[in-house]
Amino acid sequence: LTALPPSQSCAADTAYDADGLRQFLLARGTVPVIPNNPTRRRIHPFDRSVYKRRNLVERMFCRLKDWRRIATRYDKLARNFMAAVELAATIIWWV
Known part of the structure; x- marks a missing residue:
């Protein structure tokens, strides 16, 4: 830190x-x-209210890890991995 x-x-x-x-x-x-x-x-x-908002971030990472390509870090290049994360986040937000 x-x-x-x-x-x-x-x-x-x-x-x-x-x-x-x-x-x-x-x-x-x-x-x-x-x-x-x-x-x-x-x-x-x-502050319990601030701690409860932490759950939103955890759920977002859990939803991203539902995509096997992201959970296993299938892509070797950082830019390809970031593109896959952005694509998955867009689809998750859209659906």
Whole structure:
């Protein structure tokens, strides 16, 4: 994450609920939107509405992976792979 520019928020799954990651994100000025692990003793607040929007992105990737060519990374060249992703995304949006 250090190579990426800081963002406003970072939505992650419960598996990324670590104090080190939370401190790193807060030091960059990024608000962590990570639900608490059930075994956590110190509960951290998070915005549930922002976390629910993360599901939209996950569903989009799931729909793209329904296309075997994209899921298996069939194309060797990056431009051909990107063209296949764009074509699949267009068809998914259209249907």
